[in-house]
Amino acid sequence: MGLSLLLVLAPAVQHAPVLGFADGVKVGEVTSTSAILWARLTAVEEALDQVDEWEESLTLDGYPWRVPGAAGEMRFAYGPVGGDGETQVTEWVSVDARSDSCHQVPIEGLVPGTAYEVVAEGRSGGTSCRFEASFATAPAAESGGAVTFVISTCQDFQRRDDRARGHRIYRSMLALEPDFFVQTGDTLYYDKPKPFAKDVATARYKWNRLYALPNLRDFHARVPSYWMHDDHDVLRNDCWPGQVYGELTWDQGLSIWREQVPMGPLPYRSFRWGRHVQVWLPEGREYRSPNRMEDGPGKSILGEEQWRWLERSLRESDATFKLYVSATPVVGPDRKHKNDNHANEGFRTEGDRLRALLSSIPGAVVINGDRHWQYHSIDPATGLREFGCGPASDAHAGGFKRSLKEEWQPFLRIKGGFLSVAVSGERAFLRHHDVDGAVVHEVKMEARTGR
Numbered sequence: 001m002g003l004s005l006l007l008v009l010a011p012a013v014q015h016a017p018v019l020g021f022a023d024g025v026k027v028g029e030v031t032s033t034s035a036i037l038w039a040r041l042t043a044v045e046e047a048l049d050q051v052d053e054w055e056e057s058l059t060l061d062g063y064p065w066r067v068p069g070a071a072g073e074m075r076f077a078y079g080p081v082g083g084d085g086e087t088q089v090t091e092w093v094s095v096d097a098r099s100d101s102c103h104q105v106p107i108e109g110l111v112p113g114t115a116y117e118v119v120a121e122g123r124s125g126g127t128s129c130r131f132e133a134s135f136a137t138a139p140a141a142e143s144g145g146a147v148t149f150v151i152s153t154c155q156d157f158q159r160r161d162d163r164a165r166g167h168r169i170y171r172s173m174l175a176l177e178p179d180f181f182v183q184t185g186d187t188l189y190y191d192k193p194k195p196f197a198k199d200v201a202t203a204r205y206k207w208n209r210l211y212a213l214p215n216l217r218d219f220h221a222r223v224p225s226y227w228m229h230d231d232h233d234v235l236r237n238d239c240w241p242g243q244v245y246g247e248l249t250w251d252q253g254l255s256i257w258r259e260q261v262p263m264g265p266l267p268y269r270s271f272r273w274g275r276h277v278q279v280w281l282p283e284g285r286e287y288r289s290p291n292r293m294e295d296g297p298g299k300s301i302l303g304e305e306q307w308r309w310l311e312r313s314l315r316e317s318d319a320t321f322k323l324y325v326s327a328t329p330v331v332g333p334d335r336k337h338k339n340d341n342h343a344n345e346g347f348r349t350e351g352d353r354l355r356a357l358l359s360s361i362p363g364a365v366v367i368n369g370d371r372h373w374q375y376h377s378i379d380p381a382t383g384l385r386e387f388g389c390g391p392a393s394d395a396h397a398g399g400f401k402r403s404l405k406e407e408w409q410p411f412l413r414i415k416g417g418f419l420s421v422a423v424s425g426e427r428a429f430l431r432h433h434d435v436d437g438a439v440v441h442e443v444k445m446e447a448r449t450g451r
Contacts, residue, residue, distance in 0.1 A: 017124075020045035021131035022067045023208060024217035025120050028104075028262030030180065030224040031271055032112035032138045036262035037078070038104040039120040039131065040208070041095050043070040047212045052163060054194045060201055065157075067208035069101030072124025076105060081115040081134065092123075100204045104262045113139035133221040136179065139274040146424040147277045148176060151325065153184040153230075153369025155392035157210050158194055161416075161435060166213025167392045169418045172437030174219050176420060179273065181223050182281070184369025184389065185230025185327035187261075190245060190253075191237055198246020200256065207260045226271070227261040228281055230327040230370055231340075238340045240288050254286070268306050270313055276423050276447075278319035282306065284327045284341075291339050291346055300350050301328075301342065314361050320447045321428050322364040323421065330354060330366045331377045331386035333406050335399065341370070352381075359384040363447055365430070367419060373400045374419075374432045376411040376443060387430050387443075389419035394435060411441045 022042040029036045049064040073094050079087035088107070095101045110116065118133040139145055150173045160167050173181065188206050190197035197203040211217060231237055234253040236245040243250055268283040287303030302310065314322060324330070330351065332343030342351035358364045359382035366386040374390030391397055394416040405412045417434045426447040431439045 017127055018044055019070055019072065019122055019124055019127040019129040021120055021122065021129060022046055023211040024221050025118060025131055025133035026211075026220045026262050027118065027133060027135040027224045028226060029106075029264050029269075029271075030135060030138055032140050033110045034106060034108045035110065035116075035135065035137070035224065036104055036106050036264065037076045037090075037118060037120070038102065038262035039074060039076070039122075041070045041072050041074050041101045041103070041122045041124070041129075042208075043068045045129075047209055050164070058195075060205060063195070063205060065209035065212070066205070067212045069095075069097060069208075070122075070124055071096040071101065072122055074103045074120065074122050076107075076118060076120055078107060078116050078118045080111070081117050085111070100208075100259060102259050106264070110137045112137055113143060113145075131221075135222070135224040138179075138272065141272050141275065143274040144276065144425065145274055146422070147273050148178050148420065148422045149180045149182065149273075149277075149279075150176060150178045151182045151184060151367055151369070151389045151419045151421070152392055153327075153389055154186040154372060154396055155210070156189050156192055156396055157206065158192065159393050159395040160213070161393040161395060162215060164214075166210075166215035168215070168435045169392050169416070169433075170215040170219040172433065172435065173418055173420075174222065175437055178223055178420070181219070181225040182279070182325050182367075183225060183227045184325060184367075185228045185233060186370060187227065187229070187233040189232040190235065190248065191232060196246070198248050200248065200252055203248060203253070203256050204260075207256070226279075226281060227263065228283075228325070228327050228369075229257050229267075229285060231285065233257065234285055238291055239285070240290050241286065268309065272319065276320035276425065277323065278317050278321075279323045279325055280310070280313070281325055282310065282327075295346055295349050297349055299347060301347055302350070302354075311357060314357065314364070317361075320363055320426060321423055321445070322361055324358055324364060324366045326366060326368045328370045329368050329386065329388065330358070331379045331384060333377070333404060333409065334371070335404070355379055355382045355384050358382075365445065367421070367430075371400070372397050373412065373414040374417060374441070375409055375413070376430075376432075376441065377406070377409045380408045385443075385445075387419055387432070389417075390432065391416045392418070392435075413440060415440075
């Protein structure tokens with residue numbers, strides 16, 4: 001029996017307050033046998049006051065695109081699509097303003113390579129609601145099937161290119177029917193206006209309105225995702241541990257991040273998607289040295305613990321293609337005045353070490369976010385390839401001049417869009433797309449033989 005028949009919710013009470021899941025359902029950290037389900041119980045079904053006018057005198061209660069949370073209870077039901085298996089139901093859990101009405105729960109014991117349907121249920125004061133989603137688990141490590149996934153970065157609410165529905169790339173990415181999605185950071189911007197988010201309540205407001213946009217909500221209801229944070233979605237530009245932004249502290253920024261996306265205990269992790277694909281998601285903010293520290297062996301973005309994990313896991317992997325997905329550039333080139341990532345002089349020592357490691361791993365390639373332009377670069381010292389996915393809209397593109405293009409950079413496009421990776425057997429295609437999905441650049445990679 002399918003979920004739609006099995007779950008019968010209490011009828012809505014006449015004139016009862018509205019209850020909903022305006023921010024949809026997010027499915028994260030999917031493996032072949034597990035996933036994390038996330039949802040937020042809301043007092044509305046859609047964002048309030050959906051207008052773009054902005055007055056600096058507004059207070060939080062009067063901001064447009066508000067998505068207030070609701071106090072109540074939530075649970076999830078999930079099972080294989082078509083009812084070919086037992087439906088599982090999680091426990092009812094109370095949510096309220098202390099967690100921004102968010103709830104996430106890990107689920108285990110799933111079947112590899114299997115499509116699942118999910119229903120989030122909510123109830124409060126005699127009113128109930130539901131939201132349907134779906135996802136598929138990763139295939140077993142020995143499975144040799146084809147894999148397609150998409151990558152994006154840098155999405156600012158004010159620079160969305162569909163004012164009513166949100167960034168167009170989500171509609172374009174969904175059309176590719178990807179197996180999964182990686183958001184490489186700068187998910188939103190606390191340090192951009194309308195409003196600046198210098199406290200917990202305003203930071204949460206920015207999360208709530210962004211994921212209530214229909215294009216984003218529809219996408220995440222169907223595509224399992226992995227989130228990485230960078231600077232703007234934890235605190236402010238080029239930040240490091242211990243800093244503050246107005247009243248918002250570093251620890252509060254991390255706490256909000258973990259509240260708003262489905263994540264496991266470690267911020268750095270790797271996951272396998274069949275025989276040919278393994279993806280690494282390193283963490284570039286929580287362990288870093290201050291940017292202004294003098295470069296040398298003791299200055300790090302990754303930290304010693306993460307380095308040990310990275311070296312061991314990369315060398316032990318037998319995946320055909322090993323995708324190192326970084327929130328910031330590893331190869332570059334970057335703007336000359338920047339001092340925040342491995343492509344900059346400020347972290348040159350660790351950058352050289354990282355490029356040497358990755359270039360020694362057969363089938364390794366770097367995909368990065370953070371930069372507001374699309375590019376493909378080949379490190380002249382090591383031959384390591386890097387693909388910058390570009391920002392989520394054309395309005396967000398810029399900050400880089402064509403005169404900075406190096407000879408070892410085969411492709412440069414200062415526009416918005418996303419990156420897709422399609423792997424079939426011993427061959428991978430990495431494609432840059434514009435915001436409407438058209439392919440603007442393609443690289444075919446053949447698997448390197450030998451270890």
